[in-house]
Amino acid sequence: GQNIDQPTEMTATEGAIVQINCTYQTSGFNGLFWYQQHAGEAPTFLSYNVLDGLEEKGRFSSFLSRSKGYSYLLLKELQMKDSASYLCAALDSNYQLIWGAGTKLIIKP
């Protein structure tokens, strides 16, 4: 079956760096998405990776290893507003998104 695994919850300190991991098992692969979702709000797009390597966008970076079925989202210089759930989703061979349950990130002062 198809599956996405990511930690349920993580805690980090303001100003620090945190890495949220995601492993996927899908029938074929056409890329991996990360979304941010604040409580009670819509998920918003953060990144899309289809090739191996690291893509940086300001304080956020996303990494992909297709051979390992693994991705991570790296958040630097954490701010209180980064407290949210982070959703990992892989696009399978039918271009259907397979979603993880999300990682709730708690930022402490």
Added chain:
Amino acid sequence: ETGVTQTPRHLVMGMTNKKSLKCEQHLGHNAMYWYKQSAKKPLELMFVYNFKEQTENNSVPSRFSPECPNSSHLFLHLHTLQPEDSALYLCASSQDKGGGADTQYFGPGTRLTVL
């Protein structure tokens, strides 16, 4: 503001009621989606429309009935729901369905409670 709006934001209904959820996208996209989001579970894809044609129905019970009158509007008609249907219902749109970078843009959702 993502360009996708949903109404109502909150809905409480009894099991015998009939109600409808509405979604509108102002992005000029061709594909629209309904998702169900329950606490601590992955997003569950319910329906997909591409150019107003339904392309996916993921074994959703018939008490949920989608309608897509045009590429900008999507409805979810609800009738005789069960308490386990209580969840956040999210609408999303993307430029196309099937593209490699088919980024979906989400509305704020309707928080549904079935009594």
